[in-house]
Amino acid sequence: MAEGGGRAGPGPAGPNLKEWLREQFCDHPLEHCEDTRLHDAAYVGDLQTLRSLLQEESYRSRINEKSVWCCGWLPCTPLRIAATAGHGNCVDFLIRKGAEVDLVDVKGQTALYVAVVNGHLESAQILLEAGADPNGSRHHRSTPVYHASRVGRADILKALIRYGADVDVNHHLTPDVRPPFSRRLTSLVVCPLYISAAYHNLQCFKLLLQAGANPDFNCNGPVNTQGLSRGSPGCVMDAVLRHGCEAAFVSLLVEFGANLSLVRWESSGPESRGRRKVDPEALQVFKEARSVPRTLLNLCRVAVRRALGKYRLHLIPSLPLPDPIKKFLLYEQNSRAVVDCSEEEAICRASRHRLLPL
Structure with a gap:
């Protein structure tokens, strides 16, 4: 040990x-x-x-x-x-x-x-x-990223991310039965993205997502969903609504590709089961996002980032792509700025960089 x-x-x-x-x-x-x-x-x-x-x-x-x-x-x-x-x-x-x-x-x-x-x-x-x-250490349940996310120290969080910190969850707590002191995760509370939302730290929440944090954490691992207590939020979006977070939190999750079907309509009523009320504007943003198909451009961005994986996102600036596209993939530029770059110009640049067959 x-x-x-x-x-x-x-x-x-x-x-x-x-x-x-x-x-x-x-x-x-x-x-x-x-x-x-x-x-x-x-x-x-x-x-x-x-x-x-x-x-x-x-x-x-x-x-x-x-x-x-x-x-x-x-x-x-x-x-x-x-x-x-x-x-x-x-x-x-x-x-x-x-x-x-x-x-x-x-x-x-x-x-x-x-x-x-x-x-x-x-x-x-x-x-x-x-x-x-x-x-941090595998002998301690918390991590530097988790604490910085909880208290809202975005400056410290940036430094940790720059040096390759895991932005999803304490990587030492796994569902594996070995070693003996490991235990299955049974709560969203262990997730830095969740804790930043629970304490309404929007800047940290965005930094984690930009660094590749899973917007659907708790639904595709490693949490043991069988062990969740009754009434617990099932995913990050569900938790964001229940904690009364502002609409910006919901918008970010939508933008970063969260699966909106994971939230049951009955769990997103005007009042949460906890002490806070659901923010009406946030709930409206969620409902609108769920009722309208996502743009192909945003779907492509999410797909590219997932294909790269969170540990390779920092390599995006070195890709042979036009700067607007690289900034778009890093969420440093909006969709409109990328669209303004003509399709012909983008294709020519991509061809010159051997990204597309001539």
Whole structure:
């Protein structure tokens, strides 16, 4: 379970659990970690002290040591402490001196995760540039993307997406029965797209969709729909309506190809079963979208993006296509701008780039 990869799984619970946690997550027993000057300096952002201490080999060898420092109770590395406090200069210095970026604490949290949770964009960017896993740790149920989507930190979310974070769901929670600590998903709550809508964070909602988040998540995996509680929303669109989200949320889902037939008409009445009322304008947008066929142009865009897959969408700017079409595929330009580019011109350009047979 620990980051080293060679340690055994969890030992017996009860009286031995504390000892097991020490063994798994501390390089030395806690009583041997009396000198916490390195950790204390990281906590207060004292870069000068860090520079001075790490000139000595004894401290350089302890740079990844997990210890309970004077201001904390959780055994953490200096890097994790500096990231929590948002001392970007200390984070950068510790990494350059050999701190491992993806070590986890006893909660399974990485330095990147705690930087995101505490809203420290600079520290998060430094960690990402140093190779930190943008998805966090498989030992923790949440992810940096999920938290940024929940609290509406679009700036942090952009950085995570730029470094390849999974925008759909915590990729460590799978329906697979192995390893033992995996469990089947039974709720939309685990989905970043859902949580951004539940907290009405429209900018994050759009960023996730642009990055390839599945607008029909919960209907084609990996959630176990058999385990959904009665009355739970069946898909993202259903959840958006139930949570009283504004019409812009519905419009985005329609634009990004959500399957509108997944929402039952009886679940989209004037009042939701929860505490909020369905937004009348949002409901009207949904009904109109459901009653009118989608344009061929938008259907083509959705089809192309799905064929590429979310992990290759970032390659669209490098495709041999006219700029208006590339911007259209990235949702940076509307349909009208693409239509304004004459069909003959588009065909000629595509032919020159060997996209169409002459």
